[in-house]
Amino acid sequence: MRFAINHITAPTLSLEAFFDAARSLGLTEVEIRNDLPDIVNTTDPALVKTIAEKAGVSIISINALYPFNVWSGDLPARAVALADYAKTSGAKALVMCPLNDGSQVSFDDLVAALKAMKPILQERGLTGLVEPLGFPISSLRTKEEALKAIKAANGEGVYKLVHDTFHHHLAGETTFYPDETGLVHISGVVDPDVSVAKMLDAHRVLVDDADRLENIAQIKALNAAGYAGAYSFEPFAADVHELKDPVGAVRDSIAHINRAI
Template sequence: MRFAMNHIAAPGLSLEAFFTMARKLGAAEVEIRNDLPDIVSTLSASEVRDMASTAGVRIISINALYPFNQWSGDLPDRAEALADYAAACGAKALVMCPLNDGRTVTFDDLVAALSALKPLLEARGLTGLVEPLGFPVSSLRSKAQAISAIEAAGGAQTYRLVHDTFHHHLAGEREFFPEWTGLVHISGVTDPDIAVDAMLDPHRGLVDARDRLGNLDQIRTLLAGGYDGPFSFEPFSPQVHALSDPETALRDSMSHVIAHV
């Protein structure tokens, strides 16, 4: 398995310290963010590139362009600026998340957004990583629908999916698409009382023996299907973020996954 680290796994660390931690954990691939923490607005692309080079890590994505499927307002300008930053800092891809506030986005609008983003990404040598969100209010919950839209936009060479184990579980998806998957996000939910439809980002911790999302089964299925990309830790839990020693907690979770996959 190839593990990667999303900066949200330890948002209290500076970018330099985060890169150093990831490398010590044996995760040479990292994701930076433009929200928590907001690296894009606080550091120049050249600073990020130099820090990654010094630490010996590769930036696999910036997380995230939102809401990518509503191609209006300032989104085109924001998309171009984020793509420019990604190319300049050495990132290989942009994670793209759909509108997630209860409003519907039509399939035609989804295709139109993917069509508009395609030349922007291609010109910079970037992959668009489409991440369906499993929340009931999400405008794109299904990976199957995302693939249909990608094909309709002629984007099979430009786009790949993010398989997020949390969102896969929330959406109730049964089908896996390892051949379409470019990145896997892993996190676990251990609260025994929360209903699936009520699960939210703050419930997402690290993967351990109490996990309710079936992370281990999902990982086994993806590997058996030929997926050979990174598995990136993406916990949103405030309890994880408050840990004084995130490195040890992440190492323990990695060991649990390795021992049972």
């Protein structure tokens, strides 16, 4: 399997230490962020590229443009700025997340946003990674709807889906789209008391044998269907962020997944 690691897995690590951690795990693909930690707004993109090249890692994405499906206000300017940063830093793609506050966003507005974002990505040689959020309050919950909007925007070749195992489970999706998937985010939930409807980012930990999200079944299905891209660790739980040995914890999770599949 092709594993990658998102900086939110160990947000207290500096960029150099994070890249070194990835290499110590035998990984060469990483994701950086503009929230936790906020690399985009604190580190010059040319320096990011230099550090990545020195470490021997590829930046497969920057997380994230939000809320990409509400193309108004300062979003167009932020989209251009983030795309410029991605190009200069050597990142290959931008993760794009929908509005997640309980407000509705129409399908037409979703398509319009994808159409508006398309030339920004094309001019910089970037892929747009559309990540539906499975939360009940999300304005775009399913990959099925995202894929319909991408096709309506004539965005094939510019956009790919993010299959997030957490959001796939929350949305109750059963269909896999390996050919249209550009990245898989993996995280587990082990809290036995929280209902699926109440699961939040704060519950997301590394995948182990207590996982409730059926990560192993999802990974097996994706592999069997022909997905050959990266599986990137993206745990949001404070318990993971505060680990004294996050590298060891990720190594254990990789070993568990490899044994299980």
